Amino acid sequence: MENLLDVENLWVKFPTRTGVFDAVRGVSFTLGRERLGIVGESGSGKSMTGRAILRLIRNPGIVEADHINLEGVNLLKKSEKEMRAVRGQRISMVMQDPKFSLNPVMTIGDQIIEAYRQQTKASKSEAYNKALEMLEAVSIRDAERVMRIYPHEVSGGMGQRIMIAMMLIPNPEILIADEPTSALDVSVQRQVLDIMDKLVKDRGMGLIFISHDLNLVADFCDRVLIMYSGRIVEVCDADKLHEAKHPYTRGLLNSLPRLDGKDKRLQVLKRDPEWSKTPSVSGRL
């Protein structure tokens, strides 16, 4: 499988008063035209990894890596201006909560059109039609009305579908989905995932799916990276997740309730300080 993205030894550092805090410590992985899951608890560095790829870590945060290659071109060597041509056009991102990730004072139509016209200097009417088409692709009925309304007038599930439409409209090669369903009602999570999955598959994109939900990732992805305190502790195929060996992964699996469970009590995760000392496992193929 050809690699769309190749990340080698990625570090994200934040200088604080008490010294430098490393949010991500030497993570390496590759992404092909596949669905790659990154799982970990909050603070494990999984979101930072996603944002570091897009070079969206703001000052005073620092991103360091041997390389972050997008189809062989190192993103870290690009100027900020060149980077803007990568964002949205080639790598895009869907964030957790559409309530916050959509601009509250712009109509949905304006926001989608803006995403499309950012690099393709398409005419307004062209962009408008494209936006309608895209909204219909994420199963939004009466798209014309939705184009005219504001984000606070749509539900969470619909908002997230709008986000997906907006982020996919420039036709990027990679989509980073950062907890895309965590803020949604359980009843619409599946629907949103299915829509995202179909679009990503149809377009032959690579997907980085960041989540804290082990079952969801096992279900939805092809390959899983398990992160703990800024490092990848284990890499495995999603369908073999239940054969995982690392004590942290095992601990996470064992702390999930199961209908056929034999144990009376769920296990509590016991953390071993050794986990955060051992070097990162490579997620390269």
Add this chain to the structure above:
Amino acid sequence: MSDTQTLRQWLLSETPTSRRHAKLSALYQGWLSLRANTMAMIGLSILVALVLVAITAPIISPHDPFTQDLSNRLAPLGAEGHLFGTDSLGRDILSRLFYGARITLYIVALVALIAPIAGLLIGTVSGYIGGITDTILMRITDIFLAFPRLVLALAFVAALGAGIENAVLAISLTAWPPYARIARAETLTIRSSDFISAIKLQGAGPIRIITKHIWPLCISSLIVRVTLDMAGIILAAAGLGFLGLGAQPPSPEWGAMISEGRRFILDYWWVATVPGLAIFTVSLAFNLLGDGLRDLLDPKAGE
């Protein structure tokens, strides 16, 4: 040395042994982070200096602030025996400045007592009782808030007559509404919290709840607000003094001193400049300290 070390350790203990211990330790930690804020410490030092000057004014003043010397009027800066020169009646400006610190502190202290306490009373009662009382009290607060403060203070002073006490009263009358708003907002959050229900179950009445449980929790946000408002109070008092509505001559109130110096501004600029610098320094000090306290006690409100 080992004694202070243990005191420090006792204050920084993570496991307080008594309520007072916890309180003192929280205070000490607050002090430590305030001390790390250079700007706030500069403000605090200026204010400490101001208090010292006010206390020791009779000792450190080189001259009597009221003694006139018409043969030596409008002496320039650095004139012999008069560091900041003399005013139009030949009085020593430096000495008047020192004595003026007393008046400034007096005004600030009185307003800082009257306005927040009035606001606290109205706000907590309004928030705790709710219903029609709340509506009426808050409507009154709104009316005062919708008012031009300085003009209202002017009208009050006009009615009450000029003088320091009336200026204090007028400023307080226009300063309380924001405190009432803050206290009410705090009360509303506290009132619906679980620990208040628990106290109610133990049989505590509204007065006990308000005085023992709500007031202490409102204090910190009020203190921040008061410190930030101090500068405004000083400026308002100086403004009234400047207009001849505050302290009356021959009182060495700083605003009144500027007003006296105003007539000579083009030829003897320092007469009005020096007291203005004093006002500026003190209100700057309050603003610096207030910013520091806000970062400390109310990190949300800061930027």
Add this chain to the structure above:
Amino acid sequence: MSLNEQHTQRRPIRVPLAEKLWPFLRASVNVFGSVIVTIFGLLLITFIIGRVMPIDPVLSIVGEQASQSSYDAAYLELGLDKPLLVQFFYYLWDVIHLDFGTSLLNARPVTEDIARVFPATLELATIGIFMGMIFGIPLGVLAAVRKGSWIDQIARVVALVGYSMPIFWLGLMGLFLFYGVLGWVGGPGRVGIFYVDIVPSVTGMILIDAMLAGNWDVFKNAFSHIILPASLLGYYSLAYISRMTRSFMLEQLSAEYITTARVKGMSEWDVVWKHAFKNIRVQLITVIALSYAGLLEGSVLTEIIFSWPGIGSYITTALLSADMNAVLGGTVVVGLIFILLNIFSDLLYKVFDPRAK
């Protein structure tokens, strides 16, 4: 600071179920009702201030040497024999008819006086607020975008000094330096002595009147007089506007939709102005409306320093000569403008913020 208070605390609106039926009607009735109540409160307070005045209003009309009979006649004419409540309604009635009584100083109706002096204040405050906006908004935005940089530090110092400096003193210093020493600007007053009453008063605002008359000499002279006091007021509103802009912008810049805009590949300029700034426009208009109201009031001390014949000078002069009708008339007018600007900014929220609909 009081301005800040008003606008941050005004927003939360409780919406009971019944209100959903008549949202628009109820809202307008509410706004209208609160305006009426506030104005009523304003008048009640000024009435009380007028009553507790230690000066005998009769004596100040008829004079110290008046006979008992003329004293009594004036006493009855003023309605002072009636109960306080009745007197208050007389007062209300008069105010509704824009009658604030006669000024004791010049025996002219107070309303006429105010109409004459008000344009001078309006002219001063309007130029001031424009200066505050033109410099304050970009400064605040820059300070937020480059948080912690030298420009942020400068903005901080500028605001801190603005909050701490007595305005009348700064005005005096400005007068001393720019008029007395450097001679760059005109001195106190609206125009130089040779330019008084040359152009006919149409709007009462001398710059506009001079333009209407096409007299550029007067315009230049008037401009050289207004520039210093207007800059002074401008500086104070700049301090406030830039601080508020900065904190609004910081709040928006940390919002997630900003990340969305960056993910789209937008330039930082577009992210700041097309996304973040768009979200603070309504809040900013409120701040500007309130700080404009603040300037109308803040001009009191400035007008004294610059002998500016506006409403601030009018109130203060009246005050020092115990001309209570004039003081209260002026207070009511300034208070009314305050209230109206408050409502205006509230309504702007409802009109321009899509979330408020």
